[in-house]
Every structure is written in C-alpha cells, then in structure tokens.
Amino acid sequence: MAHTVMPSSQELPRVTSEDLKRARDRLRVAQARRHRWGKLSLLWLLIGPGVLVMLGENDAPSMLSYAATGATYGPGFFLPFILVTFLMAFIVQEMTVRLAAATHRGHAELIFERFGPFWGAFALVDLALGNLMTLVTEFIGIRAGLGFFGVPPVLAVLLALAVIALVVLTRRYWTWERIGLALATFNLVFIPVAVLAHPDPGQLLAAFLTWQPVPRWDQTTLLLLLADIGATVTPWMLFFQQSASVDKGVTGQDIAHGRLDTALGALLAAVAGIATAIATSPLFAHHVNASSFAGADFARALLPYVGRVGASLFALGIVEAGLLAAITIASSSAYAFGEVTRQPHSLNRSWREGWPFYCVLLVAAGLAAAVVLIPNAPLEFIVLIVNVYAVLSMPPALVFLTVLVNDREIMGEQANGSLANVLTVTVTLLICLAGLVYGIATVFPGLLPS
Template sequence: MANQKVETAVLDTAHVGDIRGALGTIRHDDIELRQGWKQRFKTLLAILGPGLIVMVGDNDAGAFSTYAQAGQNYGTSLLWTLCLLIPVLYVNQEMVLRLGAVTGVGHARLILERFGKFWGAFSAIDLFILNALTIVTEFIGISLGMDFLGVPKVAGVCLAAVFIMLSASTGDFRRFERFSLILVVGSLVLVPIFVMVHPPLTQVSHDFLVPQMPTGGKLSDVMLVIIGIVGTTVAPWQLFFQQSYVIDKRITPRFIKYERADLWLGIVLVVIGAVAMISFTAALFGGRPELGHFQDAGAVATGFAKYYGRVPGVLFAIALIDASIIGAMAVSLSTAYALGDVLSLKHSLHRKPGDAKGFYAMYCGLIALAAALVLLPGVPLGLLTNAVQTLAGVLLPSATVFLLILCNDKDVLGPWVNNRVTNLLTAVVVAVLVLLSIILTAAVVFPDMSGETITDILISGGVVGLVIAIAVNVLHAREEADRSIPKQERKIDLKALYSWRMAPLTKLPTMVLSQRNRLWMGVLRVYLVVAMGMVIYRVIQVALI
C-alpha cells in the first residue's frame, strides 16, 4: 500500500497538488477526517464541479433539439425514458469518477493500455469523430439562439468561438471552473419558462413514472427519438470528460464520497431541465398547427414568441446559448484530455497555453473547425443535430462494456472494484441499450410494427437480459482466490482504502481477457457495424422525405 501511495500512474505532474475548486481549497497534505456538518459542507463546496459540469453540459444544444422534438411530436408520452435513465446516469458516471480518483489516468489511455492498440485506436478515433460532430451541434444551437435574439450569424458564432477558447486558456483551473458553474446556474432559466407555460403537473408526473408508447407516428421514427434521448442524456463523451476532469481537479480516493454527492446534484439538475423542456414544448404546441412538425430549437423559440410573448422566447434562446457554450467547452475538453492522455502530452487546465501547446491546440482547433462548418451554407442543421444524438446512443453500449471490464480489473482499482450490485445494474443497462438498437433495426425493416409489439419486445428482452446478468454475476463476480478468503479478512481499513492508488502503467501485469469476454468483444464489433449502419440508413431516409 505504501509504495502505491507514493508511486502512482499519474501522467501529468500538474495533476498532483492542492485541490483549488471554484468554491474552496483543500491542501494536498490534508488527510484529516471531517468532523461535523460544517467541515463536511466546506469540503463538498471545494469538490463541487465535475458532476455538475458534466451533467448540465449534457443538456446541451443536442439535448434541446432532442427533447423539444420529443415534446412537439409526441407530447409528454416519452418522459418515462428520463426516469429510467437516472440509474444509468449514476452508475456510469460513478464508475468513471472512481476510475479517475483511483488511477490518475484518463479513460482513453486505460482502454489503450488494457485492451490493446485496436480498441485503443477505435476508442480515440470514435470519440474524436463523434465529439467533433457534437461540437458542431453546439454551434448550431448558438447560431439558432443568436438568430432569434437578432444577432448576425457570423458575428455571433465567431464571438462565441473566441469566448469559448479564452474561457479555458487562462492556465487557471479555478477560473475555468467558476465560469463553468456560472453557466450551470444559468441553465436554471428553464424553470421560469416552465412556470410561464404551466404544463399540467398531473399529466407530467404520470408520464414521467408510467412507461408508454406514443399513439401517433411511425414506430421507426419514435425509436429514433427514444435512442436520441438515450444518446443525449447518457453520451459517451461524458465518461471521458468526468474521469479526466476529476484527475485534473486532483481529486483522490479520499474525496470520492463527496464527488458522488456532486454527481447526484448534477443528475437532479439535468433531469429537471430535460423534464421541463419536454413538458413545456408539449404544452406549447399541443393542439396547434406545429404539433408533430418539429424543425429545430430556433423554431421553438419562435413558437414561444408567437403564443406566449417575447419574454419566454428570449429566455429559451438565452438558455439554448448557455447550454451550447457549456456543452462545447466540456466536449472539446473531453477530446483534448483523451488525446493528450493517449499521445502522452501535457494536458491540464492548470498549465498555461505555452506549457501545453498540443492540449490547447486540440481544444481550440475543434472549436474553430465546428464554428467554420456551421457557417457553411446549406448544412441541414436540425437533421445533423438529431443524427449525432442517435449515433451517441448507439455507441454508448461499447463505451459501457469497456467501463464495466475496467471497473472489475483489480490491477486497476484494487479494493475499489465494482460490487455485485453495480455489475448487475451495468449489465442490465448494456442489455437494454443493445435491445433498443435491435428494435430500431427491426422498426426500419418492418415499419408497420405496432406499439404493443415493441412493448412486448422490451419487456421480454429486459427479463432475459436481467436473468443473464444475474447468472453471469453469480458465476463470475469474484475470482476463486477471493471466494477462498473469509469475509472478515477481505475488509480493509479506511486509511488503506483512501491511500490506495493504481501502480504506474508500466508496472501493471498484462490483462488477459477470458474466452467469455473475448466472445462479447467480438459480438460488440458486429453490433457496432450493424447498428451504426441502420441508424445512418434511417437518417438518410428521413432526410430524403
């Protein structure tokens, strides 16, 4: 234990030192137990940031478009998807925050080191392409918001791009986090819009808690929206961002419980925002000519001005711009962090641009490229936005599989490996996500499939997935060596637990995948090819209609 505490796998020396959060500081040598609620609250304030930023950043321009489309086309009938995604959000993000605090190494680098060059390259390239497209959607959101407010497109997009670049390029981590938390607070502008429109709370509560399928529309279109909701609510970039941001903030195992609280606060905010958007959009267009004819988020702002006055329209446009900025910052950073990890570059917001040229060049380059693409004439903005969210939903199972295996790797997490409940929940999540993609494929091939059929498939597939997950968990959750150790001897004292860190990557034994894991990795490759192909095919179909 003592050796691992001193010699860790941290790749950038800037990732070690005092925690200098937006709302407080914790010295690197501060290992005292917190006594009383005041000390714990001060510690929580210092830790707050990663969970809030990654969650609120997820309610970005793509989310505005996806949630607005769900509300305008299908009312509040799809609110239940958000309720089901709450445990998915927590399980996935809790695993990456644990990986970040314990290992000190970013998600992309861990995949490269533990799974080999093929999956490492796939992970990095996949993340880069999807994130680049996602950043384009953020500037689409900025453009639509600025247009409603009367700001010229070129001027608005260029000013926003410069603003986003400068926000992360000061070399001061605390300054960046304070600015990000201001944007987090700005996301609450959605609440007064909800109050102004006042959707029926009884209907909203019912549809949030009771699963149902919309009565109108083609099944394939509905499934595209559902997978888009999954993709925008639980996006792959979130995994990479939070793990790296926890590392850059210098959070260690000592403060994992506080970071979990930070994550829960973020989940509450993201769900409130998502429910508000679907609900007030449903109320805005319900019974009106625009019902079922979603265009883009800009048209939603116009609808507010048309039916409720200029004020809610302006507030919606401001919320859209706010969300797009924080989304662009977080997604760009997740990419720069990941590539910095893989390429062994200096990659920290604690460093000045001159001291981490490659890191800031990637961050600023992605933003400049996205802004330029949005300014090109003839780009199908609304279609591109929804397509990106759907692709994110399809790619999420692969990211979750990597995450699950890493969090059961004792050389990586030691005493912090997943427990049986987490493994069970994650296995069910992967099964459901794959099932949704299979249903999308079936809906494309059989467009006349009924809502009852899809409900039956979801229920039966969920039961089968649960049974398989339980069986696998019971048979393989613990290694034989662990089962031979009495329970009382497996306990570890808190001091040792909090000081445990992963050894340097060069000293880790090679991970040997079991035949079972190799089989699933092969199936995963086939799934990705087929599912992505069907999504692209369906998006092209929609574009040609």
C-alpha cells in the same frame, strides 16, 4: 562521519504549475475536512465534474429533442421516462468517478495501458471524430438560439468561439470549473419557461404517479423514445468526467462526494429536460406541428403561449446548452489526446507547459465553428451522421468501461460488486440495444410502423 549525499537537481522531479495549483486546491479540501463546520465547504470544493458532465449532456440537440417530445406528446409518458434515463446515466458515470479515484488516470490513458496501443489509438480516433461532429451540432444550436435575437450567424459563432477561448485560457482548473458551473446553472432557465406555459398541476402529478403508457407505437414515437435513451450517455461523457476528476485531484476519500456530485448533476439535468418538455406542451395542446422545428423555431412558436420573456429564455437556454457542451466536449478531446500521446494534459498547466493540450482544445472548437460557417454546408446531414455515429461508438466505449471497472488489479476495493455489475450490464445492454435500433430506424425508416 557519514555525509548525506543530496540528489542533484537532475534527479529531482520538476515541480510544474499543475502540481502547485492542484496542491493548493487539495490543501483547501484537507482544511475543510478538519473543520468542524466544513461539510458544506467540502461539498462546494468537490462538486464539479459530475454536474458539468450531466448538464453538458443537456446539449442543444438534446434540449431540442426534449422540446420535440413535449410538443408531440405533451405531459405524459415521457416526463418520468426522462428521469429514468438520467438514473441510467448516473449508474454509468459513477463508475468513472471510482476509476479516477482508484487509478489517477484518464479514460483514454487506461484504455491505452490495459488494452494496448491499437485500442488506445482506436479510442482516440473514435472520440475525436465523434466529438468533432457533435461540436458542429452545438454551434448549430448556438447559431439558431442567437438567431432568435437577430444575431447574424457569423457573429453568433465567433462570439461562442471567443467565450470558449476565454474560459479555457484561464489556465486554472478551479477557475475553469467554476465558470463552467455558473454557465451550467443557466440550463435551468427552462424551468421558468415551463411555469410560464401554465401546465395543469394535476396532469403533471398524474404523469409521475401513474406513468401513463406510451401514447402510440409509430415511427415518430419510437424515434423519440430511442433518441432520448441514446442521448443519455455518450462517449465523450466517459472521457470527460474521468479526466476532469483526475485533473481536479480526486482521491479515494472523495468518492462519496463524487457520487453526490454525479447524482446532483443527473437530477438537475433531468429537471431541466422535463421542464423543456413541459414548456413546449402548449404546442401539443394547440395541435402545432413541430416535427421540423429547430432552436429558433421553437422559441418563435412559443411566443403566443409563454410571451416574449419565456420565448427569449427558451432561446437563451439553447445557446447555453450548446456553449457548455462545446466547452466540455472540446476539453474531453484535449484530455484524451494528451493521455494517449503522453503530452501534458491539464487545465492547470501554463500555456508554455501545456500548449499541445490547449491547441487541440481550441482547434477542435475552431474546426467545428468553421464547418457551421461554410455556405450551404450539409448541416442537417451532419446532425443525422452524428446520431448514427453515436450508435457505432457507444458499444465499445461501454464495454471498455465495464471491463476496466471490474479489473481488481487497478481498481482494488473500488471494483464493481455483484449488484453494481447487474446494474451496469443491464444499463449497457439497454443503451446499446436502443442505440442499435435507433441507428437501424434512422438508416432504414421503412422498417418502422407508420
């Protein structure tokens, strides 16, 4: 009589809290697929990384860039232009959804596996430095936004750091994602500010239907044009959305919803960016020079035109933009660190199982917060360096992404087709060219027309 030999406990893989939590999430997805009326429920369950990455990219510096655009040129060329930049962002970020579904690997992990340890380490260091400097700018925005309400800088930064810690230490991806989505909706507060600015509907309609030419070609116009393009896609977005999609448990069946999630995020982010430009257009109409304005400066300048409520919403929007970006950017650093070093890297891990992941996330945010609180720290110089560093880091990040998504060995049927490659290469070249010109213009402003 044959006896079945049961494997010993040492041969069985250990079931972690990450496995159990993700299995529960996937069970709800499977149940929604079987339910006759489960389409809306399925959409609710599967959205998340795309909306978070797009609205996370609407960070404090980006919203201030849109505000400067509206204050400098009013409603016109830049309104439909902002919409086009987020279409470009969708083309790039959609590829990270397919990469996650096809490989179940994070972006840093794939670079490490497909390009070798040198490029894996390069990607990690490159991302870590860029993220740290960008995180500093987010805390600058948070401090400026709360400063409008009289909150002292130290208290503003500590409050933001506490919120980040509380959200992260839920130790549950689903909870973290839902809190992030709730926070992301506040990016839309710029819409009521735009309404309070009483824009001319005919002028707005004309801006979109006729797409007026660039107002003038000078140094300010070119810098704003390039800044808006360069802010469309940044390296942390590639790492974050792919890793978050893997942490969420996205599969090949979910790609259509992943695309929808990304498209919805791009649309909402574009609407918020356009609303910000419209909200500050009264400054253009009244010839207010906003070239040196920061977050609180814009809010104060808008008081005569949108009232106390509108100005307060604008300031809160800058705070939200910085806070959501800080959460997502710090998470992308932690994901990449865990992937390259083979440490547990999931927001579903318990503290005991995933303490390296949580430590990297919180230390990254803490270091950035500490820099902002240093007396007489060269914060304006840091903002400048962030822009220049983004120029240097985007080309290799986009090249890695394009090569990976064309690798049929890992992508299978989800690899790029001919049309996708045309769009990908076009967007990649445009972003790289815009970033390169922006970097040159920033370092050598004398080369631009005055």
